Amino acid sequence: MTARFNQTHPTPGPDLRPEFGLTAADYARHRAGFPAELVRRLQGHGIGLPGQRVLDLGTGTGSLARLFARAGAGVTGVDRAGELLAQAAELDVREGVRIDYRRAAAEDTGLPGASYDVVTAGQCWHWFDAPRAVREIARLLRPGGHAVIAHFDMLPLPGNVVEATERLIRSLNPDWTLYGSTGLYPRWLTDLATGGFTGIETLSFDVEVVYTQEAWRGRMRASAGVGASLPPEGVAAFDAELARILRDHFPDDPLRVPHRTWAVLAAAPGTERS
Template sequence: MTKQFDPDFGLTAQDYSRHRAGFPPELVERLVTAGLELPGKDVLDIGTGTGSLARLFARAGATVTGLDPAAALLEQAKELDRAAGVEVDYRVATAEDTGLPEASFDVVSAGQCWHWFDAPKAAAEVSRLLRPGGHVVIAHFDWLPLPGNLVEATESLITAYNPRWTMGGGTGLYPRWLTDLATAGFTGIETFSFDLAVPYTPQDWVGRIRASAGVGASLPPEDIARFTEDLHRVLREQFPGEVLAVPHRTWAVTATAPRH
């Protein structure tokens, strides 16, 4: 029987904190254009990880609570917040059972994490937590595998080491999340996306991949070490250079809380 794929991002907290590119500031600009103001709002960021989205919203003037089941990631988030000069209230809990009071937030966000949730339960909890007229934001910031590019080569290597990882070949678009929200009664569902290239040094790209679900969060240490060596070799031989321009896509869906 194939072992269930159940990554633990707490195992890779340091790489996650150091190497994973955060959401671009342009995301806030696009949200404002979409009619979602953040200054002075109470925001809950579920599945916050190391606080990438939470920090972005705190910088935009929101009062932010970040929530994640991995305490090790939240410790990294606090260090990054101190360096950034922002404050976020972090709590250990799951998106499906936050333990927070109902109708206590203007915005609930989920960055790079909705696929890990039990969607019906998470959507119901988000609905419970939002005030009347409140909004949910589900956002992703994904690398893009294109024919012959370094992302495609990297994903091939991940799959070779971890056949249980089936998250490669993505487009950075998530139409299923729209269905999740509509089924839960959310209205005014809208999406937007934009592409950009993120500069990585080879060392940082290797660290970024070690921090992924298919490597550092699920492989044994000896396999992670061998994978690291092999990915360095792939970069040297196929994609030489001091800076790698890695294509990414930012995608987001916003929706209004259902009436109760």
């Protein structure tokens, strides 16, 4: 196993965030986006319908935002990392959608209040100051609007490639804590309820994502525990060791990687129950 590197970049914590701008190219090229089925299921709840105004917080390279745009919604995406927004805009051109991107924090977007039918946060809520983000979402939503917090997580099952890859990340980055996910986030329900949101419910479904070995390496370089927080020599060491692990223990190409899609949806404060 490759030796550990000293942690010199920001790590996950209450005041420090990984620098995802450092991973923008790998993030855009290799990171699997949310499945379209998520928006189809949300539409059954009146969320993401054609003509609705949707704001996607922590949009990254626009994975979730593009799904809503393809469904006919008018979409704005917000993110702190300008490098990710630049990648998002390029992907939009390739896919023939138009999204309005703004560089801002989820907790203080600077956007006008009561302007959106839906406010979403995909794969990013754990990086936010939750109480402030909830207040900002409540401010941004129109009466009767909805908040959606969604995740699309790879599942580390015993003996699979996710478990082996996470073990490697932890050996190089002992401060990394986002391993062993079940893809379920009950605390987010409490965050929304504390902020006055009502009608809270969840949905989830599992899918397999197919990665070539090269794409899997790129996907994992783009993760918070690797490219967004290790120094360049640490990323290189990780990539070389992961290539060896894949060659020796997971020779199938492509790989079939289990993922769980999960979302919590909630009505804006003051919305009357039907």
